[in-house]
Amino acid sequence: MPLLRAEGVTVAFGGRRALDSVSLTAEAGRVTGLIGPNGAGKSTLFDVVSGLRRPRTGRVRLDGRDITREGPARRARRGMSRTFQHLELFGRLSVRDNLLVAAELGPGRRHAARTADAVLDRLGLTALAEDPADALPTGVARLVEVGRALVLRPRVLLLDEPAAGQDAEETERFAALLRSLAADGTAVLLVEHDMSLVMSVCDEVYVLDLGHVVACGPPALIQRDETVLAAYLGEA
Numbered sequence: 001m002p003l004l005r006a007e008g009v010t011v012a013f014g015g016r017r018a019l020d021s022v023s024l025t026a027e028a029g030r031v032t033g034l035i036g037p038n039g040a041g042k043s044t045l046f047d048v049v050s051g052l053r054r055p056r057t058g059r060v061r062l063d064g065r066d067i068t069r070e071g072p073a074r075r076a077r078r079g080m081s082r083t084f085q086h087l088e089l090f091g092r093l094s095v096r097d098n099l100l101v102a103a104e105l106g107p108g109r110r111h112a113a114r115t116a117d118a119v120l121d122r123l124g125l126t127a128l129a130e131d132p133a134d135a136l137p138t139g140v141a142r143l144v145e146v147g148r149a150l151v152l153r154p155r156v157l158l159l160d161e162p163a164a165g166q167d168a169e170e171t172e173r174f175a176a177l178l179r180s181l182a183a184d185g186t187a188v189l190l191v192e193h194d195m196s197l198v199m200s201v202c203d204e205v206y207v208l209d210l211g212h213v214v215a216c217g218p219p220a221l222i223q224r225d226e227t228v229l230a231a232y233l234g235e236a
């Protein structure tokens, strides 16, 4: 049984379908990519999976359990956490305090400081722990957002464009982090525009275009898929 499954998810804004019967699976121990041109529906699908938006039709299942009607807090307690495309850090708080605020809500709350410090160490952020979040370059701030999701010890981690603003070296380190999270058994679902990152870290890639899954498979196949190329070139 897959850890996370979205089944036949449809979302409409006004008369327009942002998602039209979309199904997707994310397995424990794997990095699953979700790509597609601007406006394809990626963030909307994240909102449905994380409980911020109710779909018009369709289901979200975690471990087979139907969680479609559960809110984001309940899903977080079940082991799901996410980052946002637009940074949502507490700008005046230090890097460490940003993680602590989340750690105090999570399963490691009794040892929140230790939990936060362990994640800072894993992300290579210890030297910046006391810096205010709003003084950080975007690439580092995104890493802090990932850290805030990680202190909740997620089984399912949803990352919305986490590498935007990272330089080449930061992206390389980030790729290694994603692989190590998967090796720990986390199901990572990754929305990302950096194609070389997606193709190098993902086990499987879903391609959305205009609210439909137009392709799904291992990176090597997706890179050669004509429907995918057409979607990106605007010919689909």
Ligand SMILES: Nc1ncnc2c1ncn2[C@@H]1O[C@H](COP(=O)(O)OP(=O)(O)OP(=O)(O)O)[C@@H](O)[C@H]1O
Residues within 6 Å of the ligand: 013, 018, 036, 037, 038, 039, 040, 041, 042, 043, 044, 045, 085
């Ligand atoms: N709150 C909203 N109200 C109306 N339309 C919306 C809303 N949110 C998203 N949309 C529309 O739904 C479609 C999908 O948007 P979404 O943000 O999910 O795409 P995306 O694939 O994440 O795009 P991007 O790569 O640009 O972030 C777009 O046409 C968008 O304009």
